[in-house]
Amino acid sequence: MRTDKADILALLRNSEDYVSGQQLCDRFGVTRTAVWKAVNQLKEDGYRIESVPRKGYRLVESPEDILSASEIASRLTTKWAGRKLYYYDVTGSTNNDAKRLAEEGNPHGTVVAADIQNAGKGRRGRAWQTLSGTALSFTLLLRPEFAPDKASMITLVMALSVAEAVEEMTDAEATIKWPNDIVVNKKKICGMLTEMTMTPEMDEIQYIVVGVGINVNNGSTEEFQEEIRETATSLKIETGRQLGRAELLKRILVRFEDNYETFLKTLDLSKLQESYQRHLQGVGSEVRVLDPAGEYTGISQGINAQGELIVVKENGEKVQVYAGEVSVRGLYGYV
Numbered sequence: 207m208r209t210d211k212a213d214i215l216a217l218l219r220n221s222e223d224y225v226s227g228q229q230l231c232d233r234f235g236v237t238r239t240a241v242w243k244a245v246n247q248l249k250e251d252g253y254r255i256e257s258v259p260r261k262g263y264r265l266v267e268s269p270e271d272i273l274s275a276s277e278i279a280s281r282l283t284t285k286w287a288g289r290k291l292y293y294y295d296v297t298g299s300t301n302n303d304a305k306r307l308a309e310e311g312n313p314h315g316t317v318v319a320a321d322i323q324n325a326g327k328g329r330r331g332r333a334w335q336t337l338s339g340t341a342l343s344f345t346l347l348l349r350p351e352f353a354p355d356k357a358s359m360i361t362l363v364m365a366l367s368v369a370e371a372v373e374e375m376t377d378a379e380a381t382i383k384w385p386n387d388i389v390v391n392k393k394k395i396c397g398m399l400t401e402m403t404m405t406p407e408m409d410e411i412q413y414i415v416v417g418v419g420i421n422v423n424n425g426s427t428e429e430f431q432e433e434i435r436e437t438a439t440s441l442k443i444e445t446g447r448q449l450g451r452a453e454l455l456k457r458i459l460v461r462f463e464d465n466y467e468t469f470l471k472t473l474d475l476s477k478l479q480e481s482y483q484r485h486l487q488g489v490g491s492e493v494r495v496l497d498p499a500g501e502y503t504g505i506s507q508g509i510n511a512q513g514e515l516i517v518v519k520e521n522g523e524k525v526q527v528y529a530g531e532v533s534v535r536g537l538y539g540y541v
Contacts, residue, residue, distance in 0.1 A: 210236055211244045212279035218255065218265035219280060226262035251276070270448055271339065271423060273321050277452040286315040287346065287459040294318070298325035300345040301399060301417040307347065308403070308413040314349040319455060323419070340424045340440070342451040345417040346462070354404060354411050356473050358528075359513045361386045361400040363465050364416050366478060368396055369485045370465075371457035376445045381487040384506075384515050384532055388420070389487055393439035396420040418458070423448050476511040483508045493517060494533045495525075506532075 213234050217225060230241045245263055249255055252269035275293035282288050290313055297303055297320040304318045323336045323343040336343055348360065365386040372380040372388065372395075381389045388396035399417045404410065424430065424440035441449055468477050475482060483489065489508045494501060495517060504517040504525070514526040 210234055210240060211247055212276040214241065214244050215248055215253070215265075215276055216280035218263060219268070221264070224256075224258060224261040224264045229262065248276070271450050273319065273339075273342070273451045278317075278319060278455060281452055281456040282459070283456065284315075284459050284463050287463045288315065288317040288455075290316040292316070292318045294320045296320065296322040296324065299323060299417075300343050301401060301415050304345040304347045304415040304417070305401070305403065305413075308349075308415065312347060314347065316347040317344055317455075317459070318347075319344040336419070337424070337429055340422060340429065342418070342420040342422050342454055344455060345415050346459075348414040348416065348466075350411055350414060352411070352470075352473050354402065354409075357400070357402045357411060357414055359469065359475055360414060360416060360466075361398055362475060362482060362509070362513045363469050363478065364398055364400075364418065364462055366482045366485065367461035367465050368398075368418060368420065368458055370461045370481075371454060372396075372441065374457055374461075375449060375454055376441060378441065378444055380485065382482065382485045383487045384509065385513065390439060390441070390444045393444075394434075394437055395439055395441060395444070420454070422451050422454065472511075474511040475509065475513050479509060479511060495527055496533065497527075 214230055217230065217233065227238050227241050230236070231238055245255055245257070251274065252272060253265060254267040256264045256266050258264070273293070275291060278288070278293060279291055292303065292307065294303070300318040300320050300323060304316065307316060307318065320343045322338050323341070362385055365382050365388065368388050369380040369382055372378060372390070378390045383389050383394070386398045387394050397419055400414060402414045403412045405412050421438060421440035423442045425442060427435045427438065427443070430438045465478055469475065471477060486508055488506050491506060492503055493506045494503050502519055504519040507516040507518060510516055510526060514528050515532055516524060517527055518524050
């Protein structure tokens with residue numbers, strides 16, 4: 207959902223010269239007063255915009271990191287991902303927000319983003335909270351037409367997309383701890399939670415929400431909850447620089463849109479398998495599989511086309527791991 211403010215910001219950002227007030231009026235079908243108000247609101251948000259009589263407006267400088275509906279929408283270059291956008295300064299859980307919006311009929315590709323998330327959740331019900339100005343918390347709503355047994359692969363598609371976007375935007379090497387934790391320098395920067403809602407007959411997907419939480423601009427591990435300080439890090443800690451969260455979100459959505467459409471061609475990961483494997487942590491190394499039926503160790507051979515982790519056990523048996531948590535020996539506290 208783009209606003210006049212977002213449209214004006216996008217045009218100013220992409221223009222190398224002044225843009226006249228009349229051009230803005232004609233382009234967006236608004237009055238000069240509306241343009242003046244939008245520009246002033248952008249100035250209040252921290253954008254430095256130069257106004258020169260008979261020339262118009264020019265964007266001189268943007269805040270180093272600002273997360274807002276206007277900033278996100280002004281950067282989007284996707285076809286459908288994020289074109290319906292909801293932004294909250296503070297929310298409980300973007301996944302819960304997205305599920306509510308799905309029930310209200312919002313379309314495929316809707317994105318919910320927040321600066322502060324105070325009741326977020328990860329796998330196995332773990333809490334995940336964020337501080338203002340530090341994390342990128344967002345959820346993408348999907349309304350797929352494929353069978354429910356394909357849904358688990360969407361998490362891997364998103365993991366690949368996040369890893370690719372992080373590497374595009376930084377000089378950091380982003381790897382994946384199967385199936386969906388993103389790791390930089392052997393510490394976790396990102397987790398995900400994918401939730402599926404079925405039709406009443408339980409034979410079709412009504413919608414899927416994919417929640418992503420990335421530690422972006424945390425300056426110190428002291429900002430993390432005590433129980434994860436030894437295993438977590440942020441992009442700022444690892445790269446030494448502050449990153450624009452709206453730009454990172456844009457890049458993730460661009461990569462996801464492309465990867466998702468690739469996935470839809472075969473309804474498996476065969477065309478993404480090589481890229482995912484290239485980012486996968488621990489291929490050829492010993493892993494421990496925490497399975498309800500009993501733990502076992504073996505050598506990881508990466509994923510198959512269904513996204514299952516192939517593990518060769520000590521007795522030579524080859525197994526495909528679908529459920530359960532896999533821990534890679536020697537990787538951030540998992541032994």
